[in-house]
Structures are given as C-alpha cells and as structure tokens.
Amino acid sequence: MDAPRIDRERLLQWPFEDVYQHYTAKDAMLYALSLGLGADPVDRDELRFVYEKDLRVLPTFPVVLCHPGPWNADPATGIVRNRVLHGEQGVILHQPLPPEARLRGRTRIVDVIDKGEGRGALVYTERQIFDADTGAPVVTLSATSFCRANGGFGGPSGPVRQPHSIPERPADHEIDWPTLPQTALWYRLNADFNPLHVDPDVAAKAGFERPILHGLCTFGIAAAAALKALREDPARVEALDVRFSAPLFPGETISVEVWRDGDVVSFRAWVRSRAVKVLDNGRIRLRRS
C-alpha cells in the first residue's frame, strides 16, 4: 500500500462544519486549574481565575473553544496523524472574554507548505470565533501542524511564518512553574482529546518514551507565568504567538524567561533539568493602557 500523501488542493477546501459552544464559568475555571493555577491558596491574583467570585478568564482560554475535533485523523487528509506535532500557535483577542458566552467557531486550512522529503509539511489552520448571537468577532486562532511524515508531497516551500525574535539581552525575569504527572490528564478535559497525551502505545508509535504534554498546555502555562512575573493585567492582552521547540513530559518543571519592551512581552520556556528549550519566540502584545 502506498504511504499516505497530502493533496494540498483538497486540504485547502476541507469541509469543516461550524462548531457552536456555550461555555460557562466552570469551563474557564477548569482550564485555569488544569494549567496549575490556584496551587497557592492565598495567592489572590491566581484565585481570580479559579473562583467564581469576580472571575477573570485567561487570554489563552480560547484555544480550547469551538474545537473542530480530530479532522486530521480522517485518512482522506493524507496526513500521518501519529507523526503530527503542534508547531506554532497564535491568538488574537478582538475583545476580552467574559466568564460565560455562546460562540460559533469556523475553522479553515489557510496553507500547506512542503518542507521537503524527510523534513515534514506544515499545515496552517485558522479558527475564527464569533459571538453566536451578534456575529461579532471574538477571537482569531492560528495554528501550525508540523506533519513530520508528510514532507515531499510536491507543494510549495513557502511562504512560512516568521517567528518573533527574542531579545538578545538576559531575561528581565525568570519564573519556575511545576507541572504534575497528571497535568495532561487534567488538560485533556478541556476537550483536547489527542491520545498522544494519554496513551503510552500511541506515544510510542509517535517516537516518545511516554505521553507528552499538549503544546497548548505549555503555551497556557508560559503565558500565565509571563503575565504573573510582570504583574500585568491579563485583560490587556491583545495577541499572543509561540513556537514549540521540543516536547516536554508531564511532571517536569517549566522555567519561563520573560522580557518586556513597552507593550510587547517576549518569552520562552525551558526544562532546565534536561537543558531543553521547549517553547520559543513567545510574544504577547498588550493593549495600550
């Protein structure tokens, strides 16, 4: 049997259905808890994200909303799903998220790039999320799937996204954020059910000694840590971007380096015990205060 192969034109017209979701305060609190917020019971700043009184919603929360499901598991995509890793993620918040809302999400594939045989393919997706009642834009999510087994399908080699450059000076802050051995088991309850993060057999087929953490969980942690280090109001966040540079395992401690230059925050994250950079090119754009 021939190896699966991406048909770029078919992917660019992949027929996603709109996804409607009514989220409540409980969903927003579960998301924050699954990242590890609330570990210190007297930390009032963190409590705001896990307690319904004056609840605030983390700016990375929309990444778990209006998820279109495991579309890349369909053999018709030609994608070798168990070799896909999350490469990059962007979030644009058109308005701060309330503790409860009815939303409609529309996903589409915006480009498919061929990095070459043995190097992989990039599938760029976009999810626009609207207020289900008024139609007003709420969030735009952009994601890069790094399809490690799909290079050489004959597509264009660009354009590729240019990641944000981290300042060359030493970080202004560094903050350690422990994860739990069961962090991925909690995180998946935000409706992110990829078995790569829970099933040792699936992880082994993907080339890992054990299940790895969701990239989006690392993203949420790193962004929350950066805002905490700066004591910055999450409601000021207008946009975020990151690139995932190496997998990390649940239970490892994430060390987040943070820089601030006016309304732009840069960040990246390490697992110091293995001297591995797990997240790079992080940028948070803040609304002018």
Ligand SMILES: CCCCCCC[C@@H](O)CC(=O)SCCNC(=O)CCNC(=O)[C@H](O)C(C)(C)COP(=O)(O)OP(=O)(O)OC[C@H]1O[C@@H](n2cnc3c(N)ncnc32)[C@H](O)[C@@H]1OP(=O)(O)O
């Ligand atoms: C909507 C959702 C979509 C997501 C679906 C996935 C569902 C999730 O549940 C799955 C996950 O969460 S997986 C966990 C999170 N992700 C990871 O752990 C990936 C970590 N990164 C890696 O392993 C490597 O960087 C790796 C493998 C990505 C690249 O490593 P290498 O092949 O060694 O690449 P390298 O030699 O460093 O660079 C080659 C070219 O690729 C570009 N590049 C590198 N990292 C990239 C990345 N993360 N995203 C996009 N492009 C990337 C480099 O710039 C380089 O480009 P060029 O050839 O043009 O110079």
